[in-house]
Amino acid sequence: MLAFNFFGATEGGLFDINATLPLMAIQVVTLTYILNSLFFKPVGNVVEKREKFVSKNIMEAKNKLSEVEKLEADLLTQLQSARSEAQKIVSEAETESDKLYKEALELANNEANASKEKARLEIENQTSSARDQLLKQAEDLSELIVNRLILEK
Amino acid sequence: MFFNFISTNFAALEVGQHLYWQIGNIRLHGQVFLTSWILLGALLVFISLGTKKMENDPKGLQNLLEFLWDYIRDLSRTQIGEKVYRDWMPFIGTLFLFVFVSNWGGALIPWKLIKLPSGELGAPTADINTTIALALLVSLSYFYAGLSNKGWRYFEYYVHPTPIMLPFKILEDFTKPLSLSFRLFGNILADELVVGVLVFLVPLVLPIPVMFLGLFTSAIQALIFATLAAYYIGEAVEEHH
Numbered sequence: 001m002l003a004f005n006f007f008g009a010t011e012g013g014l015f016d017i018n019a020t021l022p023l024m025a026i027q028v029v030t031l032t033y034i035l036n037s038l039f040f041k042p043v044g045n046v047v048e049k050r051e052k053f054v055s056k057n058i059m060e061a062k063n064k065l066s067e068v069e070k071l072e073a074d075l076l077t078q079l080q081s082a083r084s085e086a087q088k089i090v091s092e093a094e095t096e097s098d099k100l101y102k103e104a105l106e107l108a109n110n111e112a113n114a115s116k117e118k119a120r121l122e123i124e125n126q127t128s129s130a131r132d133q134l135l136k137q138a139e140d141l142s143e144l145i146v147n148r149l150i151l152e153k
Numbered sequence: 154m155f156f157n158f159i160s161t162n163f164a165a166l167e168v169g170q171h172l173y174w175q176i177g178n179i180r181l182h183g184q185v186f187l188t189s190w191i192l193l194g195a196l197l198v199f200i201s202l203g204t205k206k207m208e209n210d211p212k213g214l215q216n217l218l219e220f221l222w223d224y225i226r227d228l229s230r231t232q233i234g235e236k237v238y239r240d241w242m243p244f245i246g247t248l249f250l251f252v253f254v255s256n257w258g259g260a261l262i263p264w265k266l267i268k269l270p271s272g273e274l275g276a277p278t279a280d281i282n283t284t285i286a287l288a289l290l291v292s293l294s295y296f297y298a299g300l301s302n303k304g305w306r307y308f309e310y311y312v313h314p315t316p317i318m319l320p321f322k323i324l325e326d327f328t329k330p331l332s333l334s335f336r337l338f339g340n341i342l343a344d345e346l347v348v349g350v351l352v353f354l355v356p357l358v359l360p361i362p363v364m365f366l367g368l369f370t371s372a373i374q375a376l377i378f379a380t381l382a383a384y385y386i387g388e389a390v391e392e393h394h
Contacts (some may be wrong), residue, residue: 014169027189032247038204041217044242046209047223
């Protein structure tokens with residue numbers, strides 16, 4: 001019975017090709033149109049809209065990131081210039097203060113020297129005057145002594 | 154003796170028996186249409202539920218449908234190419250879904266419980282009419298794709314590297330639908346028969362791994378059918394330089 005029905009049987013069989021074939025083809029084509037409007041189009045729209053949204057956001061984020069990087073670099077150069085400026089000001093102030101200190105030191109030295117000199121001169125004067133006085137007194141005294149000695153004689 | 158055993162058992166499996174519908178002068182295999190309507194109805198209900206409320210932030214079924222859509226897009230894009238894959242994606246996707254739903258529906262739903270006056274319900278793709286219909290649609294599609302994209306230059310494809318290829322390329326136009334239809338038909342029918350025979354001989358446990366193998370084969374066959382269809386269309390629209 002199987003052997004009879006297997007190939008080319010007029011009724012039934014595995015390879016019984018009939019109007020099922022074209023009707024099935026029409027059914028599949030119809031299904032393609034139905035699925036296109038029911039599934040492929042709407043899902044595709046949603047997925048592609050989302051893909052666009054995501055890629056747009058990624059682009060924006062990238063732009064923002066590059067902007068941030070640019071600003072950061074800008075800031076860094078500004079910071080560097082400010083730092084070097086500050087360095088310059090500090091070193092200027094240092095030399096200035098150094099100069100002032102040296103000037104003041106020199107001035108003070110000079111003053112001290114001058115007053116030392118003056119004091120020395122004064123001391124010298126006083127010494128010499130004291131010596132003169134002493135000499136005079138010694139002279140007077142010697143004169144006195146001499147006079148006395150002479151008078152006693 | 155042996156042949157007698159086989160034939161009686163196969164007879165019990167009702168190989169090659171059909172439920173005939175007579176409409177005027179034409180005869181149809183009713184069981185094929187019944188199962189395909191049930192399965193496609195389920196598929197359409199499933200898809201309608203999933204696409205009813207589409208959101209930008211997908212939930213539940215929409216996720217699955219988007220995964221499926223993405224899968225089909227990748228399949229058609231890799232085979233057909235960036236330029237025209239959009240036109241053919243619905244066709245490739247429909248082939249994939251139809252074959253997949255038919256194969257799995259035939260394997261997973263216990264159709265045996267529904268008694269028909271003649272024949273039995275099963276995978277629509279286990280009927281040669283269905284697979285030939287699909288294969289011929291693929292043939293028409295790649296001819297149409299080639300002609301609509303390249304006009305008469307499509308026939309350059311037949312003599313492409315050298316004119317020696319001409320007879321082979323013409324032969325290919327016949328072997329493509331033949332291999333497509335018989336591969337699908339043979340795999341699904343063989344799976345049903347193997348499971349049927351095993352269930353008949355050893356009703357417990359033993360058929361289960363074979364059933365799993367059948368599910369695997371069914372999914373692979375759907376993928377192969379869709380991939381080959383896309384490949385043929387891609388071959389037809391490809392530009393030779």
